[in-house]
Amino acid sequence: MSASYSRFETLAVHAGEPRPTHGGSIVFPIFQGTVYETPPEGGVDYLRYSNTPTQTYVHDKLAALEGAEAALATASGMAAISTALHSVASAGDHVIVAGTLYGGTHVFLTEHAPHLGWNVDFVDAADPAAWEAALRPETKAIYTESISNPLVRVPDLAGIAAFAARHGLSSIIDNTFPTPVNFRPHQIGFDLVCHSATKTLNGHSDIVAGVITGSADRIAKAHACLKLYGGSLDPHAGFLLARGLKTLALRVRQQNANALAIARFLEGHRAIAEVAYPGLESHPDHARAAELFDGFGPVLCFRPAAGLDAAEKLLKALELPYVAPSLGGVETLITRPAITSHAGMSPEARSAEGIEDDLVRLAVGIEATEDLVDDFKNALDSI
Incomplete structure (x- = not known):
């Protein structure tokens, strides 16, 4: 799309849409197939690999809306969050968590992360001194929500992004509540942005989906994790998500x-x-x-x-x-x-x-x- 057509409403309708369209259809079709012919240059297009036509179409639209180089759609919001964290943390690593979180994320970080060998510390999202005090040599990431669930507190987001950059940490944010209509975290320096696309991105209470956006390199790492854990987005859910994004x-x-x-x-x-x-x-x-x-x-x-x-x-x-x-x-x-x-x-x-x-x-x-x-x-x- 021409750079002159960069306003959000126009991107929501036209980003990722092929011109000319498939068979003349204004609505991008559902490619329900799981496997595709191997192209001459090699490689595999396979549903679990999240690289089939409907999936890549949704990725392009999501990346445009968050202002990111790349995006990866997942089977749920928790698949997006857990995949993003898996892409930056390994056994023995430490993650700082800023603020109150969605209950599922809280349970994942407090009950499941220890089984992965991750160490997690929760800190006051509005207190930079607490972030500094939590730092360890093995700290790899800081995680927050744009608006906390359910108490709707707003952390010092610009400060968190700057803190992460200053210390070489990966900054990850759940942007489900504001959506990119209200807030685009990459613009203030966040590395990975996650959504439960089940919620406002889809907007019709009829699918479960998630999304991660970021640089091409970071999304490639998340993609490698997602292929192994299997949380790829179903094509029909992707079709419905793209429909919801337009409005x-x-x-x-x-x-x-x-x-x-x-x-x-x-x-x-x-x-x-x-x-x-x-x-x-x-x-x-x-x-x-x-x-x-x-x-x-x-x-x-x-x-x-x-x-x-x-x-x-x-x-x-x-x-x-x-x-x-x-x-x-x-x-x-x-x-x-x-x-x-x-x-x-x-x-x-x-x-x-x-x-x-x-x-x-x-x-x-x-x-x-x-x-x-x-x-x-x-x-x-x-x-």
Whole structure:
């Protein structure tokens, strides 16, 4: 594509699309085959190797949207995260982890990583002195989330990227919450960017997928790991992911607006004790988020003033949100992380991170803003 057509909305529709198209089809077809004829120059095109036509098409589109040299689609978000970490860490290596994480990632790093011979230290994502104190000669990487799940804190991301570069570490970031519409971590120096593409990148709650983006050399190393662990993306899921990416900017902007409106409404309601959303001026990381991001994403969390009982009543009283985990779809979802996304953590570990039983996480969809706010108003008035 011509360099003059570099705006995000145009890239989302046209990046990776072949011209002329296959057989005249404007929609890129699904190449369902697992194996392909060996080309004269040798090599193997094979589904598990993530190099079949549908897979490479999706890779090109994803790389363009994150502003990366290369991308690799995987069978899930956890496949992306674990593959990225495997590509930089070996037995005896040390990984620094900044901030609170998605429950699955936390369990992987605390319960599975030790079996791989990795040493992991969790540090305060906003305290550079803690990062320096955690350094060891065997430290190879630092890992963080753009916006933490579920507490929506925003680490000192520019500082983390600079710290990694200064000490020769690989910097890895999970950018699922903001998406590249709101934030592109490679622009501030992150080496590898991961997503659960199950979420907003796809946007329709109908596939499981992941993605890693980075330099060609780094993605080649991740690709070598993925081939052996087998977490390649199915062609039909790749087709659906590409479809979702074309409307990503439109969906995310509506979600940004919805989340901010609901957060402001809840912040002013007597039945709500606290609300966390980076778009609120009251959020401790608001200034940092406003500097880094073009929007604040679809996720907020809050705690009712009357505790767990009120949280459970609210979930039952709401009409529009589905009570379900996940995020990023066109529909609004609401859940208590303690019994869903972070249920794999011990109660003590959750409490230490601030993930109390009455914490509610809301992932807004693209419904009319006014209808969502009215639904919360009616539900809160009824309990």
